[in-house]
Amino acid sequence: MRFTIQRDKLVEGVQDVMKAVTSRTTIPILTGIKIVASDEGVALTGSDSDISIESFIPKNQGDEVIVEIKQPGAIVLQAKFFSEIVKKLPTDLVEIHVENHLQTVIRSGKSEFNINGLDADEYPHLPQIEEENAFKMPTDLLKAMVRQTVFAVSTSETRPILTGVNWQVENDSLTCIATDSHRLALRKAKIETEGNDQYNVVIPGKSLNELSKILDDQNDLIEIVITENQVLFKAENLLFFSRLLEGNYPDTSRLIPTESKTEVVVGTKEFLQAIDRASLLGEGKNNVVKFSTIDGDFVEISSNSPEIGKVVEEIPSQTKDGEDLKISFSAKFMMDALKTLEGPEIKVNFTGAMRPFIIRPLNDDSILQLILPVRTY
Amino acid sequence: MRFTIQRDKLVEGVQDVMKAVTSRTTIPILTGIKIVASDEGVALTGSDSDISIESFIPKNQGDEVIVEIKQPGAIVLQAKFFSEIVKKLPTDLVEIHVENHLQTVIRSGKSEFNINGLDADEYPHLPQIEEENAFKMPTDLLKAMVRQTVFAVSTSETRPILTGVNWQVENDSLTCIATDSHRLALRKAKIETEGNDQYNVVIPGKSLNELSKILDDQNDLIEIVITENQVLFKAENLLFFSRLLEGNYPDTSRLIPTESKTEVVVGTKEFLQAIDRASLLGEGKNNVVKFSTIDGDFVEISSNSPEIGKVVEEIPSQTKDGEDLKISFSAKFMMDALKTLEGPEIKVNFTGAMRPFIIRPLNDDSILQLILPVRTY
Numbered sequence: 237m238r239f240t241i242q243r244d245k246l247v248e249g250v251q252d253v254m255k256a257v258t259s260r261t262t263i264p265i266l267t268g269i270k271i272v273a274s275d276e277g278v279a280l281t282g283s284d285s286d287i288s289i290e291s292f293i294p295k296n297q298g299d300e301v302i303v304e305i306k307q308p309g310a311i312v313l314q315a316k317f318f319s320e321i322v323k324k325l326p327t328d329l330v331e332i333h334v335e336n337h338l339q340t341v342i343r344s345g346k347s348e349f350n351i352n353g354l355d356a357d358e359y360p361h362l363p364q365i366e367e368e369n370a371f372k373m374p375t376d377l378l379k380a381m382v383r384q385t386v387f388a389v390s391t392s393e394t395r396p397i398l399t400g401v402n403w404q405v406e407n408d409s410l411t412c413i414a415t416d417s418h419r420l421a422l423r424k425a426k427i428e429t430e431g432n433d434q435y436n437v438v439i440p441g442k443s444l445n446e447l448s449k450i451l452d453d454q455n456d457l458i459e460i461v462i463t464e465n466q467v468l469f470k471a472e473n474l475l476f477f478s479r480l481l482e483g484n485y486p487d488t489s490r491l492i493p494t495e496s497k498t499e500v501v502v503g504t505k506e507f508l509q510a511i512d513r514a515s516l517l518g519e520g521k522n523n524v525v526k527f528s529t530i531d532g533d534f535v536e537i538s539s540n541s542p543e544i545g546k547v548v549e550e551i552p553s554q555t556k557d558g559e560d561l562k563i564s565f566s567a568k569f570m571m572d573a574l575k576t577l578e579g580p581e582i583k584v585n586f587t588g589a590m591r592p593f594i595i596r597p598l599n600d601d602s603i604l605q606l607i608l609p610v611r612t613y
Numbered sequence: 614m615r616f617t618i619q620r621d622k623l624v625e626g627v628q629d630v631m632k633a634v635t636s637r638t639t640i641p642i643l644t645g646i647k648i649v650a651s652d653e654g655v656a657l658t659g660s661d662s663d664i665s666i667e668s669f670i671p672k673n674q675g676d677e678v679i680v681e682i683k684q685p686g687a688i689v690l691q692a693k694f695f696s697e698i699v700k701k702l703p704t705d706l707v708e709i710h711v712e713n714h715l716q717t718v719i720r721s722g723k724s725e726f727n728i729n730g731l732d733a734d735e736y737p738h739l740p741q742i743e744e745e746n747a748f749k750m751p752t753d754l755l756k757a758m759v760r761q762t763v764f765a766v767s768t769s770e771t772r773p774i775l776t777g778v779n780w781q782v783e784n785d786s787l788t789c790i791a792t793d794s795h796r797l798a799l800r801k802a803k804i805e806t807e808g809n810d811q812y813n814v815v816i817p818g819k820s821l822n823e824l825s826k827i828l829d830d831q832n833d834l835i836e837i838v839i840t841e842n843q844v845l846f847k848a849e850n851l852l853f854f855s856r857l858l859e860g861n862y863p864d865t866s867r868l869i870p871t872e873s874k875t876e877v878v879v880g881t882k883e884f885l886q887a888i889d890r891a892s893l894l895g896e897g898k899n900n901v902v903k904f905s906t907i908d909g910d911f912v913e914i915s916s917n918s919p920e921i922g923k924v925v926e927e928i929p930s931q932t933k934d935g936e937d938l939k940i941s942f943s944a945k946f947m948m949d950a951l952k953t954l955e956g957p958e959i960k961v962n963f964t965g966a967m968r969p970f971i972i973r974p975l976n977d978d979s980i981l982q983l984i985l986p987v988r989t990y
Contacts, residue, residue, distance in 0.1 A: 314921060317893060317894070317921050317922075320893050321890070321893055324886070324889055324890045324893065325890070326886060326887075326890075340922075346926055346927045346928065347887070347890055347924065347925075347926040348924065348925050348926065349890075349894070349922060349923070349924045350922045350923050350924070350925075351921065351922035352920070352921060352922050509701070509703060510703075510724070512701055513698070513701045513702070513703075513724055516694060516697050516698055516701065517694070517726070543729070544691060544694050544728060544729060545694075545717075545726060545727045545728035545729050546726070546727045547724065547725065547726045547727070548724075548725050548727075549723055549724040549725065550723045551723065
């Protein structure tokens with residue numbers, strides 16, 4: 237194997253596939269990055285066996301030559317060292333050359349690295365996925381849907397299925413749901429499918445977080461292929477594979493109240509900031525704060541930490557319908573939820589102090605955040 | 614005590630004095646910030662008993678009213694909570710009001726905090742310092758001298774005196790020296806003294822680091838007062854006290870070689886970057902790399918990590934005089950030293966593979982970095 241490549245493109249590709257590489261693996265070769273030089277360009281692969289990422293660097297981009305292949309071939313290089321080395325190379329052009337016995341020379345300007353490689357034939361194969369039934373959506377919509385749901389997955393392995401986000405595809409619509417059984421996030425959107433595909437799968441939260449970091453915020457379409465135990469995201473020159481979680485996701489539809497006894501409309505930013513202030517003196521590790529309807533066009537946010545002190549704040553509410561209410565909840569959960577909501581105003585629907593309540597942007601039913609209250613009153 | 618104050622000025626002052634506050638103190642009241650409202654303005658104080666910082670917020674700045682004192686007085690508030698609270702207050706104006714029993718109300722817009730205060734009379738007094746013999750220097754010069762020496766102090770408590778920087782004042786000149794016994798940093802500069810002051814003290818490295826963080830990079834003069842066991846830095850509206858380290862600083866002048874057997878001049882940036890690359894495959898925790906003079910107008914930097922691989926690089930040297938040399942040293946120490954040197958070129962003087970060597974900017978004797986080699990050849 238021998239090729240020259242533009243350093244910046246190599247650095248970019250390596251950074252992408254590094255997202256899948258971990259030093260805590262039981263398969264030693266997965267601490268490396270696989271490099272394959274073919275007549276079309278250079279493919280880089282990183283994997284922790286749950287997530288696998290392939291970044292392809294084509295020979296040319298428009299009129300510009302990115303890679304010049306002198307001899308096709310393949311090698312695996314220690315990811316930690318290789319990624320640091322390429323970042324620090326002195327010149328814009330890098331030559332990579334495998335000599336005898338997997339010895340690999342990385343040359344840039346007057347700098348010459350000699351690295352011990354590993355046999356690329358021993359690197360696990362990526363999942364083989366039939367791409368018949370892909371559906372498509374804009375990349376920025378995908379990123380938004382991930383951001384608006386993934387924060388609510390469980391971080392505990394007690395119920396492993398809850399560490400993933402439930403993706404339901406039906407009638408040209410994708411619904412993403414995450415819950416850690418104390419709160420729930422739900423986001424819906426229209427997608428482009430071929431035929432009337434139906435899926436109900438659970439994608440690990442960690443995979444979606446890593447995917448989000450790699451994708452640029454632009455509206456190019458990304459292709460998504462779902463199989464029995466894998467999901468593949470296909471962007472330009474990038475393949476992102478994740479295994480799916482096994483097991484049935486709980487039916488969350490019964491959790492979501494359909495009636496409302498108290499409805500409040502408040503400014504998103506004012507509400508978020510007041511919760512943030514009250515959280516400073518909130519109780520327990522989730523910083524529990526209190527919310528109550530009061531006389532006039534206001535609601536009250538308060539908290540009390542016996543040793544430190546207390547805080548009370550009124551914020552204006554545009555609408556306030558139904559029964560009076562005092563309720564306590566985790567300030568952290570509320571702030572997490574509010575940060576996912578766009579638009580200047582939000583609507584909160586309660587069905588009593590001990591029942592889950594719902595937060596939505598005003599006039600937008602595509603997203604819903606649900607929080608279970610905490611018993612303090 | 615009762616006053617209103619501009620939130621931004623309060624936040625600034627609190628952030629400055631927080632640099633001295635630690636939660637790991639054996640004196641409970643020092644987890645608080647002392648607030649004193651007088652007819653002139655508001656003074657904030659934070660201290661960990663080694664470092665004490667007073668930030669003064671005057672009533673007026675030019676024509677602008679910053680503080681309005683309604684009733685003078687004093688209180689101590691929990692630093693961790695108070696600093697978070699002021700940062701998050703909703704409006705530009707804050708009222709602070711001590712009611713009965715040290716209960717303190719912090720009011721901003723519709724937000725009202727009620728915090729349990731502590732008795733300001735129980736807060737330790739700041740050191741009383743006679744300001745007869747102050748010397749002066751520009752703030753940015755002080756910051757440069759700290760940055761160019763403090764990194765070399767020892768982090769081990771085996772010889773506590775080496776965790777500080779030695780400051781010597783004599784003949785209108787200040788010399789700062791730091792060493793951890795494997796390397797040494799020395800920086801000299803002219804200062805303004807009143808009379809012919811002479812001092813030889815050791816200031817804790819931690820104090821100088823915190824001082825640097827608070828001071829702005831500008832050339833206003835800062836006053837420095839040294840007493841038997843304290844140093845006071847006086848900037849506008851800011852007092853920074855630090856205790857001095859007790860004991861005698863070792864005489865480092867004998868450590869610094871006066872002769873040179875090999876002299877090399879190289880580009881600062883090229884040298885730093887080559888060392889940085891070689892450090893990737895350097896041995897041991899200090900990433901030991903090798904330096905050797907080679908034929909032609911080059912020197913060679915190399916390193917070798919048996920498991921991973923090796924790197925060799927040549928960099929051009931403008932001058933190369935004296936004996937040929939192979940020497941090994943810590944890449945970390947060399948990079949730390951090079952980062953403090955200004956100017957495009959540096960001069961390195963060696964007196965043999967096992968003797969300390971000196972790095973200086975070309976044509977600038979005000980700064981010197983010394984490194985002890987490592988035995989590998």
